[in-house]
Amino acid sequence: MKYTRIAALAALGVAATLSLTVCDSDDSGMDSSSKSSSSSSSSSSDGDSKSEGGSGSDGSEAGNAKSGSGKGTDARANAANGTETGGKVTFCKTEDLAIDATDAAPDVDSGRIDIIMINRGSTTCSATGFAGVDIKDADNTSPPIERGHAQPRVTIPKPGDAAVFNLAYDIDHTGDSPASPTDIEVTPPNETHTVSLKWPAGAGESKGAYPDVEVDPTHTTK
Missing domain, CATH: 1.20.5 (Single alpha-helices involved in coiled-coils or other helix-helix interfaces)
Structure with a gap:
């Protein structure tokens, strides 16, 4: 067991x-x-x-x-x-511009002188704005010309193209005008170098005096 x-x-x-x-x-x-x-x-x-x-x-x-x-x-x-x-685009230099003044009066009462600036440089440049303008008188004074009220327009002439601005005034028919302009001193927009142009032959004298002359901004011819 x-x-x-x-x-x-x-x-x-x-x-x-x-x-x-x-x-x-x-x-x-x-x-x-x-x-x-x-x-x-x-x-x-x-x-x-x-x-x-x-x-x-x-x-x-x-x-x-x-x-x-x-x-x-x-x-x-x-x-x-x-x-x-x-x-x-740089501003046009005075030395690259061929500048001339011509009588462009639209009628016998409205005086207008066109200042033509041809781009003789090798590149496109800007001539936008107002040029500086003085009118040289027979008494050797050179009063500056006031700007008009027109707004500046973009003006970028290519080589060979022109930028234009004009001087506008009322023509004096009385023979009593105190103005006797001989030359137009022009400084292109944004430049400091000036050129002297002969007052265009046949352009009428302004009424009152040079303060009545206005310069318009530049524009292209195209």
């Missing part, structure tokens, strides 16, 4: 040991499966993250490309407008 009980207890001990071993094995399998699943999830997450990072980089490059494209557009616009270095 004792041997039978001992054998039975031994058998029970072996069964318990086997049961514990099986449980440990199952737990280990679950742990490794969980770790494997976690690792797989982590790898997937890292891959997605890298993928998203790549998209962000591409988007940034595309944004930079667009930005560069915009700058190119601005550069072309500036070039078209002549605002790039070397593309600016």
Whole structure:
């Protein structure tokens, strides 16, 4: 009987040991499966993250490309407008202008003298604005002429083209005018060098005196 009980207890001990071993094995399998699943999830997450990072980089490059494209557009616009270095239009220099004065009176009562400035330079230049004008009188006085009320117009003559402005006044028919003009002193717009022109033959004298003469802004002949 004792041997039978001992054998039975031994058998029970072996069964318990086997049961514990099986449980440990199952737990280990679950742990490794969980770790494997976690690792797989982590790898997937890292891959997605890298993928998203790549998209962000591409988007940034595309944004930079667009930005560069915009700058190119601005550069072309500036070039078209002549605002790039070397593309600016400079003011016409007196030495590059062939200047002459002609009588252009539209009728017997309205005096008008056209001052014609031909661009003899090699590049287009700007003659926009009002020229400075003094009229030299026989008594050697040179009173300045006032500007008219007309608004300046863009005047950019190419080589060979002309910019024109005129002097306007009322002609005196009484013979009592105090004015006796001999020369017209002209300083082109935005210049400091002056040229002296003879008062055109046949141009009438002004009424009152030179303060009644007005100079208009330049314009092109085309």
